[in-house]
Ligand SMILES: Cc1ncc(C[n+]2csc(CCOP(=O)(O)OP(=O)(O)O)c2C)c(N)n1
């Protein structure tokens with residue numbers, strides 16, 4: 001085991017796959033020699049693997065994604081990067097109409113083994129065009145798989161699985177987890193998609209969430225423990241496929257559920273999860289399901305506004321207290 | 325260029341085959357057994373025949389929404405192609421694609437697409453893949469005059485040029501995008517001029533003359549295979565029918581339509597005349613070829629009609645490599 005930050009663990013996973021399989025290559029804006037990626041995830045890889053395999057592109061999101069599709073269906077294993085999650089709007093046709101649908105609309109003739117990395121989330125005061133959390137859009141797109149790694153020890157195993165997956169994977173990262181540290185196994189390991197991880201065991205209430213909200217939920221759980229409230233925290237790790245079993249089992253044990261993500265509330269992943277739980281575990285619920293989300297507004301710039309927008313520990317703790 | 329007689333015969337055969345296939349589709353459509361809509365290739369056969377005759381089997385084509393002709397000319401199994409148009413289980417896409425997604429991957433068709441101009445980025449990726457895998461395969465991308473107004477045109481031409489991709493851009497300029505004449509949406513008198521800004525050599529040819537199309541494509545494919553990068557060929561042509569199923573195409577001036585739809589301009593007549601004049605075939609050969617192809621097409625029609633529809637539950641298949 002080696003302690004490392006999320007960013008380094010992610011890079012290590014990509015690097016291992018590039019060493020293992022020469023079909024794996026990276027493309028995106030400023031990922032190569034001069035910059036190493038806007039969040040430095042790919043720093044050093046162009047030096048090691050060359051600019052052919054770590055390929056800087058023009059600012060052409062739709063063609064970056066589309067080129068990944070074309071390369072994937074003809075025998076390569078592209079890992080494309082969209083610099084900010086908000087900018088994936090410029091590539092939506094290739095992601096949602098092409099990559100996601102090709103296997104299906106061509107009757108199984110084609111496989112689209114691509115990974116599209118991007119980064120969601122606020123907290124950096126970079127306003128409405130660089131801070132959104134759009135994962136529910138992709139969860140709502142049949143044909144895509146969606147990974148949402150929140151911890152360093154998971155991100156390495158998940159990126160390796162994503163690269164080997166025969167289907168297109170939207171690999172979502174979060175700006176505020178890049179610097180989170182954890183012990184990461186040195187030996188090769190893969191984390192299967194569709195397996196949630198119970199990050200903390202508890203008896204009174206289940207918190208299910210994603211990204212930085214999980215880190216907050218763990219702090220809240222620690223705090224509430226002092227008040228005698230025992231909180232279980234579940235990280236789905238992938239939204240598609242979704243591990244319902246772990247969640248439902250937890251709800252059957254605790255009887256209470258709080259859902260926490262940074263997305264704006266209407267149509268968020270939390271809405272889908274709440275619907276699933278009432279369909280599959282209604283009789284075990286002892287209280288209404290609580291949702292902690294951002295308000296239905298664009299992400300604001302000014303610190304007091306953004307702090308109001310992004311759910312904080314206090315709101316999460318309050319939601320738990322409201323139902324126990 | 326002196327053209328081999330075998331090639332002339334092949335050009336005639338492919339042009340005619342594509343025509344007869346489309347006439348069969350028109351007949352089936354008349355019988356009211358083709359669900360949904362259709363974008364017929366009738367009139368434009370010289371383009372698909374000329375382009376594909378210049379390719380080898382392992383080269384790729386990216387089709388558009390007007391794709392029947394591309395797929396048939398590239399060598400698709402006509403049984404599976406017609407069955408697909410009727411939504412049958414035996415269709416090349418198992419009835420999941422239909423007219424707009426008619427695709428046969430194993431003869432080198434990357435895909436046909438319902439989103440105008442979405443094929444260009446995919447062609448970039450496929451060509452990049454051919455280049456990175458060090459094959460000498462070339463990718464040809466078909467798209468319409470209307471598609472050249474989309475953002476992907478600029479993104480994708482640019483990327484193909486900076487990376488010197490083995491790619492040939494084929495603009496099928498039939499002068500209309502649905503009802504909109506290209507002169508209302510394009511400031512230059514040819515689409516080809518647009519390639520200049522990307523330093524891509526270009527040429528305008530008579531798309532109803534399969535030989536002209538072939539000769540231009542041979543040169544472009546040679547450049548592409550030798551590492552000389554992309555070429556754009558504008559093939560000027562005309563639809564024999566309306567844009568889609570119920571369009572009588574009343575918006576086209578009579579004089580213009582008369583000119584393009586005259587026997588003299590007809591793609592089959594043009595190449596038949598050349599082939600006979602150059603001694604590649606006789607009138608009698610032409611008749612024999614026609615009879616043979618007609619039989620094949622008729623058989624394909626019978627096959628398609630007799631085939632079963634998919635079971636309703638097959639709706640759920642082929643979303644992912646493995647269901648979960
Ligand atoms: C992105 C997009 N916009 C609009 C449409 C609707 N549409 C289908 S075909 C077409 C015209 C395309 O014109 P062109 O590219 O010249 O091809 P043609 O139909 O003439 O072969 C339009 C507007 C679409 N399918 N996709």
Ligand SMILES: [Mg+2]
Pocket residue numbers: 468469470496497498499500501502
């Ligand atoms: Mg047109």
